[in-house]
Amino acid sequence: MQKTIKYVVYDIIRNRFVMGYTLLLLLLSVSFFWFEADPNKGLLSLLNIILMVIPLVSVIFSTIHFYNSYEFIELLSAQPMSRRTIYFSQFLGLCFSLGMAFLIGVGLPTLIFDGSMRGLTLVSGGLMITLTFVAIAFLASVITKDKAKAIGVALAVWFYLCILYDGMVLMVLVNMADYPMEKASLVFSALNPMDLARILVLMQLDVSALMGITGAVFQNFFSSTWGVFISFVLLLLWVITPVFFGYRIFSKKDL
Amino acid sequence: MIKFENINKSFGKLEVLQNISLKLEMGQSVAILGPNGSGKTTLIKSLLGMVIPDSGQILFDGKNIKNEFAYRSEIGYMPQIGNYPPNLKIVQLIDMMKDIRKTQKEGIIIDEEIIELFKLREMYQKPLGTLSGGTKQKVSAALAFLFDPKVLILDEPTAGLDPLASELLKSKILEEKRKGKLIIITSHIMADLEELSTHVVYMQDSRLRLFKEMEELKEEFGEDRLSKIIAQIMQNSKKKTELLK
Numbered sequence: 001m002q003k004t005i006k007y008v009v010y011d012i013i014r015n016r017f018v019m020g021y022t023l024l025l026l027l028l029s030v031s032f033f034w035f036e037a038d039p040n041k042g043l044l045s046l047l048n049i050i051l052m053v054i055p056l057v058s059v060i061f062s063t064i065h066f067y068n069s070y071e072f073i074e075l076l077s078a079q080p081m082s083r084r085t086i087y088f089s090q091f092l093g094l095c096f097s098l099g100m101a102f103l104i105g106v107g108l109p110t111l112i113f114d115g116s117m118r119g120l121t122l123v124s125g126g127l128m129i130t131l132t133f134v135a136i137a138f139l140a141s142v143i144t145k146d147k148a149k150a151i152g153v154a155l156a157v158w159f160y161l162c163i164l165y166d167g168m169v170l171m172v173l174v175n176m177a178d179y180p181m182e183k184a185s186l187v188f189s190a191l192n193p194m195d196l197a198r199i200l201v202l203m204q205l206d207v208s209a210l211m212g213i214t215g216a217v218f219q220n221f222f223s224s225t226w227g228v229f230i231s232f233v234l235l236l237l238w239v240i241t242p243v244f245f246g247y248r249i250f251s252k253k254d255l
Numbered sequence: 256m257i258k259f260e261n262i263n264k265s266f267g268k269l270e271v272l273q274n275i276s277l278k279l280e281m282g283q284s285v286a287i288l289g290p291n292g293s294g295k296t297t298l299i300k301s302l303l304g305m306v307i308p309d310s311g312q313i314l315f316d317g318k319n320i321k322n323e324f325a326y327r328s329e330i331g332y333m334p335q336i337g338n339y340p341p342n343l344k345i346v347q348l349i350d351m352m353k354d355i356r357k358t359q360k361e362g363i364i365i366d367e368e369i370i371e372l373f374k375l376r377e378m379y380q381k382p383l384g385t386l387s388g389g390t391k392q393k394v395s396a397a398l399a400f401l402f403d404p405k406v407l408i409l410d411e412p413t414a415g416l417d418p419l420a421s422e423l424l425k426s427k428i429l430e431e432k433r434k435g436k437l438i439i440i441t442s443h444i445m446a447d448l449e450e451l452s453t454h455v456v457y458m459q460d461s462r463l464r465l466f467k468e469m470e471e472l473k474e475e476f477g478e479d480r481l482s483k484i485i486a487q488i489m490q491n492s493k494k495k496t497e498l499l500k
Contacts, residue, residue, distance in 0.1 A: 071338030080328035255305040
Protein backbone atom coordinates (compact mmCIF):
# COMPACT_ATOMS: atom_id res chain seq x y z
CA MET A 1 0.00 0.00 0.00
CA GLN A 2 2.68 2.54 1.00
CA LYS A 3 4.51 1.97 -2.26
CA THR A 4 1.42 2.62 -4.34
CA ILE A 5 0.64 5.73 -2.29
CA LYS A 6 4.18 6.88 -3.00
CA TYR A 7 3.64 6.65 -6.76
CA VAL A 8 0.24 8.36 -6.54
CA VAL A 9 1.68 11.25 -4.52
CA TYR A 10 4.65 11.44 -6.86
CA ASP A 11 2.30 11.78 -9.81
CA ILE A 12 0.13 14.47 -8.15
CA ILE A 13 2.96 16.58 -6.79
CA ARG A 14 4.40 16.98 -10.27
CA ASN A 15 1.06 18.35 -11.37
CA ARG A 16 1.38 22.12 -11.84
CA PHE A 17 -2.14 22.65 -10.60
CA VAL A 18 -1.35 21.55 -7.05
CA MET A 19 1.69 23.83 -7.01
CA GLY A 20 -0.46 26.75 -8.16
CA TYR A 21 -3.11 25.92 -5.57
CA THR A 22 -0.54 25.91 -2.77
CA LEU A 23 0.90 29.23 -3.90
CA LEU A 24 -2.55 30.79 -4.21
CA LEU A 25 -3.47 29.75 -0.69
CA LEU A 26 -0.13 30.99 0.61
CA LEU A 27 -0.59 34.33 -1.11
CA LEU A 28 -4.14 34.72 0.21
CA SER A 29 -3.30 33.90 3.81
CA VAL A 30 -0.15 35.98 3.95
CA SER A 31 -1.89 39.00 2.46
CA PHE A 32 -4.85 38.73 4.83
CA PHE A 33 -2.59 38.64 7.84
CA TRP A 34 -0.38 41.37 6.50
CA PHE A 35 -3.02 43.91 5.58
CA GLU A 36 -5.32 43.38 8.56
CA ALA A 37 -3.97 44.94 11.70
CA ASP A 38 -6.36 42.85 13.76
CA PRO A 39 -5.52 39.11 13.39
CA ASN A 40 -9.08 38.34 14.43
CA LYS A 41 -10.40 40.04 11.31
CA GLY A 42 -7.69 38.53 9.16
CA LEU A 43 -8.68 35.09 10.36
CA LEU A 44 -12.34 35.79 9.67
CA SER A 45 -11.69 36.90 6.10
CA LEU A 46 -9.44 33.92 5.58
CA LEU A 47 -12.16 31.62 6.91
CA ASN A 48 -14.66 32.90 4.37
CA ILE A 49 -12.27 32.45 1.48
CA ILE A 50 -11.25 29.00 2.69
CA LEU A 51 -14.82 27.81 2.96
CA MET A 52 -15.43 28.80 -0.66
CA VAL A 53 -12.19 27.85 -2.38
CA ILE A 54 -11.09 24.71 -0.60
CA PRO A 55 -14.20 22.55 -1.10
CA LEU A 56 -14.45 23.58 -4.75
CA VAL A 57 -10.82 22.88 -5.56
CA SER A 58 -10.73 19.64 -3.56
CA VAL A 59 -13.85 18.21 -5.10
CA ILE A 60 -13.06 19.13 -8.71
CA PHE A 61 -9.38 18.24 -8.61
CA SER A 62 -10.08 14.88 -6.96
CA THR A 63 -12.74 13.94 -9.49
CA ILE A 64 -10.54 14.88 -12.43
CA HIS A 65 -7.61 13.09 -10.88
CA PHE A 66 -9.63 9.92 -10.33
CA TYR A 67 -10.64 9.78 -13.97
CA ASN A 68 -7.17 10.70 -15.18
CA SER A 69 -5.80 7.83 -13.11
CA TYR A 70 -8.32 5.42 -14.54
CA GLU A 71 -5.65 3.86 -16.75
CA PHE A 72 -3.37 3.49 -13.80
CA ILE A 73 -6.17 1.87 -11.82
CA GLU A 74 -6.81 -0.55 -14.68
CA LEU A 75 -3.13 -1.38 -14.88
CA LEU A 76 -2.95 -2.08 -11.15
CA SER A 77 -6.12 -4.15 -11.19
CA ALA A 78 -4.43 -6.68 -13.49
CA GLN A 79 -1.63 -7.00 -10.95
CA PRO A 80 -1.73 -9.10 -7.77
CA MET A 81 -3.25 -6.28 -5.80
CA SER A 82 -6.60 -6.01 -4.05
CA ARG A 83 -9.23 -3.48 -4.99
CA ARG A 84 -8.96 -2.17 -1.44
CA THR A 85 -5.28 -1.35 -1.84
CA ILE A 86 -5.92 0.32 -5.19
CA TYR A 87 -8.80 2.43 -3.92
CA PHE A 88 -7.33 3.51 -0.63
CA SER A 89 -3.89 4.23 -2.02
CA GLN A 90 -5.52 6.59 -4.51
CA PHE A 91 -7.61 8.19 -1.77
CA LEU A 92 -4.82 8.53 0.75
CA GLY A 93 -2.43 9.78 -1.92
CA LEU A 94 -4.85 12.56 -2.82
CA CYS A 95 -5.58 13.38 0.81
CA PHE A 96 -1.88 13.63 1.48
CA SER A 97 -1.18 15.88 -1.51
CA LEU A 98 -4.11 18.27 -1.05
CA GLY A 99 -3.67 18.18 2.73
CA MET A 100 -0.02 19.20 2.35
CA ALA A 101 -1.01 21.96 -0.06
CA PHE A 102 -3.44 23.28 2.55
CA LEU A 103 -1.02 22.95 5.44
CA ILE A 104 1.71 24.80 3.56
CA GLY A 105 -0.64 27.37 2.04
CA VAL A 106 -2.81 28.15 5.04
CA GLY A 107 -1.49 26.22 8.04
CA LEU A 108 2.01 27.61 7.99
CA PRO A 109 1.13 31.35 7.75
CA THR A 110 -1.70 30.97 10.27
CA LEU A 111 0.54 29.38 12.84
CA ILE A 112 3.26 31.97 12.22
CA PHE A 113 0.99 35.06 12.36
CA ASP A 114 -1.51 33.76 14.85
CA GLY A 115 -0.32 30.74 16.79
CA SER A 116 -3.35 30.65 19.07
CA MET A 117 -6.13 28.16 19.62
CA ARG A 118 -8.39 29.85 17.05
CA GLY A 119 -5.70 29.57 14.39
CA LEU A 120 -5.34 25.91 15.18
CA THR A 121 -9.12 25.42 14.94
CA LEU A 122 -9.15 27.10 11.55
CA VAL A 123 -6.35 24.89 10.25
CA SER A 124 -7.80 21.62 11.54
CA GLY A 125 -11.28 22.58 10.34
CA GLY A 126 -9.97 23.41 6.88
CA LEU A 127 -8.03 20.16 6.77
CA MET A 128 -11.15 18.18 7.61
CA ILE A 129 -13.07 20.05 4.90
CA THR A 130 -10.36 19.13 2.39
CA LEU A 131 -10.61 15.45 3.31
CA THR A 132 -14.42 15.54 3.27
CA PHE A 133 -14.54 16.86 -0.25
CA VAL A 134 -11.90 14.45 -1.52
CA ALA A 135 -14.08 11.69 -0.10
CA ILE A 136 -17.21 13.09 -1.74
CA ALA A 137 -15.36 13.36 -5.05
CA PHE A 138 -14.37 9.69 -4.83
CA LEU A 139 -17.94 8.65 -4.19
CA ALA A 140 -19.09 10.78 -7.14
CA SER A 141 -16.40 9.19 -9.34
CA VAL A 142 -17.24 5.58 -8.59
CA ILE A 143 -20.99 5.92 -9.05
CA THR A 144 -20.60 7.48 -12.51
CA LYS A 145 -19.17 6.13 -15.72
CA ASP A 146 -17.58 9.17 -17.27
CA LYS A 147 -15.68 12.22 -16.19
CA ALA A 148 -18.27 14.82 -17.18
CA LYS A 149 -21.02 13.15 -15.18
CA ALA A 150 -18.73 12.70 -12.19
CA ILE A 151 -17.79 16.38 -12.19
CA GLY A 152 -21.48 17.23 -12.50
CA VAL A 153 -22.39 15.16 -9.46
CA ALA A 154 -19.43 16.50 -7.48
CA LEU A 155 -20.35 20.08 -8.31
CA ALA A 156 -23.98 19.48 -7.40
CA VAL A 157 -22.95 18.23 -3.96
CA TRP A 158 -20.65 21.22 -3.53
CA PHE A 159 -23.43 23.60 -4.57
CA TYR A 160 -25.85 21.95 -2.19
CA LEU A 161 -23.55 21.97 0.83
CA CYS A 162 -22.02 25.39 0.27
CA ILE A 163 -24.92 27.47 -1.01
CA LEU A 164 -28.28 25.74 -1.19
CA TYR A 165 -28.21 24.22 2.29
CA ASP A 166 -27.66 27.53 4.07
CA GLY A 167 -30.41 29.11 2.04
CA MET A 168 -32.81 26.35 2.95
CA VAL A 169 -31.95 26.53 6.63
CA LEU A 170 -32.41 30.29 6.54
CA MET A 171 -35.81 29.87 4.92
CA VAL A 172 -36.90 27.41 7.59
CA LEU A 173 -35.65 29.69 10.33
CA VAL A 174 -37.43 32.75 8.92
CA ASN A 175 -40.71 30.90 8.44
CA MET A 176 -40.59 29.39 11.88
CA ALA A 177 -39.41 32.56 13.60
CA ASP A 178 -42.26 32.36 16.10
CA TYR A 179 -40.95 29.13 17.56
CA PRO A 180 -37.79 28.54 19.55
CA MET A 181 -35.39 27.29 16.87
CA GLU A 182 -32.07 27.47 18.74
CA LYS A 183 -31.75 23.72 19.27
CA ALA A 184 -32.98 22.98 15.76
CA SER A 185 -30.42 25.29 14.19
CA LEU A 186 -27.77 23.49 16.18
CA VAL A 187 -28.87 20.23 14.60
CA PHE A 188 -29.08 21.81 11.14
CA SER A 189 -25.52 23.02 11.32
CA ALA A 190 -24.30 19.65 12.51
CA LEU A 191 -25.67 18.09 9.33
CA ASN A 192 -23.42 20.16 7.08
CA PRO A 193 -19.64 19.84 7.37
CA MET A 194 -19.18 23.40 6.09
CA ASP A 195 -21.38 24.90 8.79
CA LEU A 196 -19.74 22.76 11.39
CA ALA A 197 -16.27 23.98 10.47
CA ARG A 198 -17.44 27.58 10.17
CA ILE A 199 -19.14 27.65 13.56
CA LEU A 200 -16.21 25.94 15.25
CA VAL A 201 -13.94 28.76 14.12
CA LEU A 202 -16.49 31.55 14.74
CA MET A 203 -16.91 30.41 18.34
CA GLN A 204 -13.20 30.86 18.85
CA LEU A 205 -13.40 34.39 17.46
CA ASP A 206 -15.85 35.79 20.04
CA VAL A 207 -18.24 37.10 17.43
CA SER A 208 -21.07 34.96 18.75
CA ALA A 209 -22.38 38.01 20.59
CA LEU A 210 -23.64 39.19 17.21
CA MET A 211 -25.74 36.10 16.74
CA GLY A 212 -28.42 36.59 19.42
CA ILE A 213 -29.85 33.71 21.42
CA THR A 214 -28.77 31.16 18.83
CA GLY A 215 -25.26 32.46 19.28
CA ALA A 216 -25.53 31.90 22.99
CA VAL A 217 -26.74 28.33 22.51
CA PHE A 218 -23.97 27.71 20.03
CA GLN A 219 -21.42 29.26 22.34
CA ASN A 220 -22.60 26.99 25.09
CA PHE A 221 -22.31 23.87 22.97
CA PHE A 222 -19.33 24.47 20.70
CA SER A 223 -17.10 26.04 23.32
CA SER A 224 -17.27 23.08 25.64
CA THR A 225 -14.64 20.41 25.13
CA TRP A 226 -17.45 17.94 24.66
CA GLY A 227 -18.99 20.06 21.89
CA VAL A 228 -15.69 20.43 20.06
CA PHE A 229 -15.10 16.71 20.36
CA ILE A 230 -18.54 15.88 18.95
CA SER A 231 -18.05 18.34 16.10
CA PHE A 232 -14.79 16.71 15.11
CA VAL A 233 -16.35 13.27 15.30
CA LEU A 234 -19.13 14.51 13.00
CA LEU A 235 -16.58 15.99 10.61
CA LEU A 236 -14.71 12.70 10.64
CA LEU A 237 -17.96 10.90 9.83
CA TRP A 238 -18.32 13.20 6.84
CA VAL A 239 -15.00 11.84 5.59
CA ILE A 240 -15.46 8.18 6.47
CA THR A 241 -19.01 7.69 5.22
CA PRO A 242 -18.48 8.68 1.56
CA VAL A 243 -15.13 6.90 1.40
CA PHE A 244 -16.62 3.74 2.78
CA PHE A 245 -19.61 3.73 0.43
CA GLY A 246 -17.28 4.59 -2.44
CA TYR A 247 -15.14 1.59 -1.57
CA ARG A 248 -18.16 -0.71 -1.40
CA ILE A 249 -19.13 0.32 -4.92
CA PHE A 250 -15.57 0.33 -6.28
CA SER A 251 -14.90 -3.21 -5.07
CA LYS A 252 -17.74 -4.46 -7.29
CA LYS A 253 -17.22 -2.08 -10.19
CA ASP A 254 -16.32 -3.31 -13.68
CA LEU A 255 -13.17 -1.59 -14.87
CA MET B 256 -5.78 -24.83 -14.44
CA ILE B 257 -8.47 -22.32 -15.38
CA LYS B 258 -12.13 -23.24 -15.26
CA PHE B 259 -15.06 -21.05 -16.18
CA GLU B 260 -18.34 -22.38 -14.80
CA ASN B 261 -21.60 -21.01 -16.24
CA ILE B 262 -20.44 -17.43 -16.47
CA ASN B 263 -23.09 -14.81 -17.18
CA LYS B 264 -22.50 -11.12 -17.50
CA SER B 265 -24.54 -8.24 -18.81
CA PHE B 266 -23.86 -4.53 -19.04
CA GLY B 267 -27.29 -3.06 -18.46
CA LYS B 268 -29.58 -4.72 -20.97
CA LEU B 269 -26.75 -5.91 -23.18
CA GLU B 270 -25.78 -9.51 -22.46
CA VAL B 271 -22.07 -9.90 -23.07
CA LEU B 272 -21.44 -13.38 -21.74
CA GLN B 273 -24.10 -16.06 -21.69
CA ASN B 274 -23.58 -19.29 -19.85
CA ILE B 275 -19.91 -19.73 -20.67
CA SER B 276 -18.21 -22.89 -19.42
CA LEU B 277 -14.64 -23.63 -20.40
CA LYS B 278 -11.69 -25.56 -19.02
CA LEU B 279 -8.12 -24.70 -19.93
CA GLU B 280 -4.98 -26.63 -18.96
CA MET B 281 -1.27 -25.87 -18.70
CA GLY B 282 0.65 -26.39 -21.92
CA GLN B 283 -2.27 -25.35 -24.06
CA SER B 284 -2.09 -22.36 -26.29
CA VAL B 285 -5.64 -21.20 -26.80
CA ALA B 286 -6.83 -18.88 -29.53
CA ILE B 287 -10.04 -17.04 -28.72
CA LEU B 288 -11.82 -16.06 -31.89
CA GLY B 289 -15.02 -14.32 -32.74
CA PRO B 290 -16.46 -11.22 -34.38
CA ASN B 291 -16.09 -7.79 -32.77
CA GLY B 292 -18.23 -7.43 -29.70
CA SER B 293 -18.66 -11.16 -29.20
CA GLY B 294 -17.39 -10.97 -25.60
CA LYS B 295 -13.74 -12.03 -25.99
CA THR B 296 -12.26 -9.13 -24.04
CA THR B 297 -14.96 -9.35 -21.38
CA LEU B 298 -14.15 -13.03 -20.89
CA ILE B 299 -10.48 -12.18 -20.44
CA LYS B 300 -11.24 -9.30 -18.11
CA SER B 301 -13.45 -11.49 -15.97
CA LEU B 302 -10.55 -13.92 -15.60
CA LEU B 303 -8.42 -11.01 -14.39
CA GLY B 304 -11.10 -9.86 -11.94
CA MET B 305 -11.52 -6.56 -13.74
CA VAL B 306 -15.05 -7.48 -14.72
CA ILE B 307 -17.12 -9.27 -12.11
CA PRO B 308 -19.54 -11.89 -13.49
CA ASP B 309 -23.22 -11.67 -12.54
CA SER B 310 -23.34 -15.40 -11.91
CA GLY B 311 -21.11 -18.45 -12.23
CA GLN B 312 -17.58 -18.86 -10.97
CA ILE B 313 -14.05 -18.90 -12.26
CA LEU B 314 -11.53 -21.29 -10.76
CA PHE B 315 -7.81 -20.66 -11.03
CA ASP B 316 -5.71 -23.63 -9.90
CA GLY B 317 -8.86 -25.02 -8.27
CA LYS B 318 -9.58 -21.88 -6.26
CA ASN B 319 -12.45 -19.48 -6.84
CA ILE B 320 -10.99 -16.12 -7.85
CA LYS B 321 -13.84 -14.09 -6.41
CA ASN B 322 -12.47 -11.40 -4.09
CA GLU B 323 -8.99 -12.88 -4.51
CA PHE B 324 -5.97 -11.13 -5.92
CA ALA B 325 -2.86 -13.17 -5.13
CA TYR B 326 -3.53 -15.50 -8.09
CA ARG B 327 -2.79 -12.63 -10.45
CA SER B 328 0.92 -12.93 -9.64
CA GLU B 329 0.81 -16.02 -11.91
CA ILE B 330 -0.69 -14.07 -14.81
CA GLY B 331 0.93 -11.81 -17.36
CA TYR B 332 -1.61 -9.64 -19.14
CA MET B 333 -1.12 -7.70 -22.32
CA PRO B 334 -4.16 -5.46 -22.91
CA GLN B 335 -5.66 -4.63 -26.27
CA ILE B 336 -5.02 -0.94 -25.80
CA GLY B 337 -2.31 -0.11 -23.32
CA ASN B 338 -3.27 2.97 -21.35
CA TYR B 339 -0.61 4.16 -18.95
CA PRO B 340 -0.15 7.16 -16.66
CA PRO B 341 1.07 9.77 -19.16
CA ASN B 342 3.49 11.54 -16.83
CA LEU B 343 5.47 8.42 -16.01
CA LYS B 344 8.58 7.46 -17.98
CA ILE B 345 8.97 3.93 -19.32
CA VAL B 346 11.73 3.15 -16.86
CA GLN B 347 9.64 4.43 -13.96
CA LEU B 348 6.70 2.27 -14.98
CA ILE B 349 8.86 -0.85 -15.18
CA ASP B 350 10.60 -0.07 -11.90
CA MET B 351 7.25 0.59 -10.28
CA MET B 352 5.90 -2.77 -11.40
CA LYS B 353 8.98 -4.54 -10.08
CA ASP B 354 8.69 -2.57 -6.87
CA ILE B 355 5.04 -3.52 -6.40
CA ARG B 356 5.60 -7.18 -7.21
CA LYS B 357 8.60 -7.50 -4.93
CA THR B 358 6.42 -7.23 -1.84
CA GLN B 359 3.96 -9.80 -3.16
CA LYS B 360 6.28 -12.74 -3.64
CA GLU B 361 9.78 -13.68 -2.56
CA GLY B 362 12.42 -14.37 -5.17
CA ILE B 363 10.61 -13.40 -8.34
CA ILE B 364 12.29 -14.09 -11.66
CA ILE B 365 12.64 -11.08 -13.91
CA ASP B 366 12.55 -11.75 -17.64
CA GLU B 367 13.73 -8.71 -19.54
CA GLU B 368 14.14 -10.41 -22.91
CA ILE B 369 11.32 -8.39 -24.50
CA ILE B 370 12.89 -5.15 -23.31
CA GLU B 371 16.11 -6.19 -25.07
CA LEU B 372 14.35 -7.45 -28.21
CA PHE B 373 12.37 -4.26 -28.67
CA LYS B 374 15.29 -2.06 -27.64
CA LEU B 375 13.08 -0.32 -25.09
CA ARG B 376 16.11 0.71 -23.05
CA GLU B 377 16.91 3.39 -25.60
CA MET B 378 13.50 4.92 -24.96
CA TYR B 379 13.55 4.51 -21.18
CA GLN B 380 13.42 8.25 -20.49
CA LYS B 381 10.39 8.97 -22.68
CA PRO B 382 7.11 9.73 -20.91
CA LEU B 383 4.42 7.16 -21.69
CA GLY B 384 2.02 9.87 -22.87
CA THR B 385 4.24 10.68 -25.85
CA LEU B 386 4.61 7.12 -27.16
CA SER B 387 3.06 5.88 -30.40
CA GLY B 388 0.49 3.10 -30.36
CA GLY B 389 3.03 0.52 -31.45
CA THR B 390 5.57 1.49 -28.84
CA LYS B 391 2.88 1.30 -26.16
CA GLN B 392 2.14 -2.22 -27.38
CA LYS B 393 5.81 -3.04 -26.92
CA VAL B 394 5.72 -1.72 -23.37
CA SER B 395 2.59 -3.78 -22.69
CA ALA B 396 4.33 -6.88 -24.01
CA ALA B 397 7.40 -6.19 -21.87
CA LEU B 398 5.23 -5.91 -18.76
CA ALA B 399 3.27 -9.08 -19.57
CA PHE B 400 6.41 -11.21 -19.82
CA LEU B 401 8.39 -9.39 -17.14
CA PHE B 402 7.67 -11.66 -14.20
CA ASP B 403 7.87 -15.03 -15.98
CA PRO B 404 4.20 -15.85 -15.26
CA LYS B 405 2.67 -19.32 -15.63
CA VAL B 406 -0.28 -17.97 -17.60
CA LEU B 407 -0.04 -15.42 -20.38
CA ILE B 408 -3.10 -13.53 -21.55
CA LEU B 409 -2.51 -11.63 -24.76
CA ASP B 410 -5.32 -9.50 -26.14
CA GLU B 411 -4.50 -8.78 -29.79
CA PRO B 412 -0.75 -8.89 -29.19
CA THR B 413 0.43 -8.19 -32.71
CA ALA B 414 -2.09 -5.51 -33.67
CA GLY B 415 -0.22 -2.27 -34.29
CA LEU B 416 3.25 -3.81 -34.24
CA ASP B 417 5.54 -3.52 -37.24
CA PRO B 418 6.36 -6.82 -39.05
CA LEU B 419 9.76 -7.19 -37.38
CA ALA B 420 8.44 -6.57 -33.87
CA SER B 421 5.51 -8.84 -34.60
CA GLU B 422 7.86 -11.69 -35.56
CA LEU B 423 10.04 -11.11 -32.49
CA LEU B 424 7.00 -11.21 -30.21
CA LYS B 425 5.70 -14.37 -31.86
CA SER B 426 9.00 -16.17 -31.41
CA LYS B 427 8.95 -15.13 -27.75
CA ILE B 428 5.42 -16.49 -27.36
CA LEU B 429 6.47 -19.78 -28.98
CA GLU B 430 9.42 -20.01 -26.64
CA GLU B 431 7.14 -19.58 -23.61
CA LYS B 432 4.74 -22.13 -25.08
CA ARG B 433 7.56 -24.66 -25.26
CA LYS B 434 8.13 -24.12 -21.54
CA GLY B 435 4.64 -25.53 -20.98
CA LYS B 436 2.85 -22.34 -20.05
CA LEU B 437 -0.81 -21.71 -20.62
CA ILE B 438 -1.21 -19.04 -23.27
CA ILE B 439 -4.49 -17.36 -24.14
CA ILE B 440 -4.51 -15.19 -27.27
CA THR B 441 -7.18 -13.24 -29.03
CA SER B 442 -6.46 -11.89 -32.47
CA HIS B 443 -8.00 -11.28 -35.84
CA ILE B 444 -4.87 -12.30 -37.69
CA MET B 445 -5.52 -15.96 -38.50
CA ALA B 446 -2.03 -16.68 -39.78
CA ASP B 447 -0.59 -15.68 -36.40
CA LEU B 448 -3.02 -17.84 -34.49
CA GLU B 449 -2.33 -20.81 -36.72
CA GLU B 450 1.33 -20.52 -35.84
CA LEU B 451 0.89 -19.94 -32.14
CA SER B 452 -2.06 -21.92 -30.89
CA THR B 453 -2.97 -25.54 -30.23
CA HIS B 454 -6.63 -24.99 -29.35
CA VAL B 455 -9.41 -22.82 -30.73
CA VAL B 456 -12.28 -21.19 -28.87
CA TYR B 457 -14.94 -19.59 -31.02
CA MET B 458 -17.36 -17.07 -29.56
CA GLN B 459 -20.33 -15.39 -31.17
CA ASP B 460 -23.23 -13.35 -29.83
CA SER B 461 -21.82 -13.63 -26.33
CA ARG B 462 -21.93 -17.45 -26.36
CA LEU B 463 -19.22 -20.05 -26.60
CA ARG B 464 -19.80 -21.85 -29.89
CA LEU B 465 -16.81 -24.13 -30.14
CA PHE B 466 -13.76 -25.35 -28.22
CA LYS B 467 -11.54 -27.80 -30.08
CA GLU B 468 -7.99 -28.80 -30.72
CA MET B 469 -6.53 -27.20 -33.83
CA GLU B 470 -5.68 -30.55 -35.48
CA GLU B 471 -9.11 -31.96 -34.79
CA LEU B 472 -10.71 -28.92 -36.29
CA LYS B 473 -8.62 -29.14 -39.43
CA GLU B 474 -9.56 -32.80 -39.89
CA GLU B 475 -13.22 -32.17 -39.29
CA PHE B 476 -13.45 -29.43 -41.86
CA GLY B 477 -11.04 -31.11 -44.28
CA GLU B 478 -9.32 -27.78 -44.56
CA ASP B 479 -5.77 -26.81 -43.69
CA ARG B 480 -6.14 -23.07 -43.26
CA LEU B 481 -7.65 -21.65 -40.12
CA SER B 482 -9.00 -18.58 -41.89
CA LYS B 483 -11.13 -20.73 -44.19
CA ILE B 484 -12.37 -22.85 -41.30
CA ILE B 485 -13.38 -19.79 -39.31
CA ALA B 486 -15.07 -18.23 -42.33
CA GLN B 487 -17.09 -21.43 -42.71
CA ILE B 488 -18.07 -21.47 -39.03
CA MET B 489 -19.12 -17.84 -39.19
CA GLN B 490 -21.25 -18.46 -42.24
CA ASN B 491 -22.84 -21.57 -40.75
CA SER B 492 -23.83 -19.84 -37.54
CA LYS B 493 -25.16 -16.93 -39.57
CA LYS B 494 -27.37 -19.30 -41.53
CA LYS B 495 -28.49 -20.93 -38.30
CA THR B 496 -29.55 -17.63 -36.74
CA GLU B 497 -31.32 -16.66 -39.96
CA LEU B 498 -33.20 -19.98 -39.97
CA LEU B 499 -34.19 -19.45 -36.38
CA LYS B 500 -35.69 -16.11 -37.25
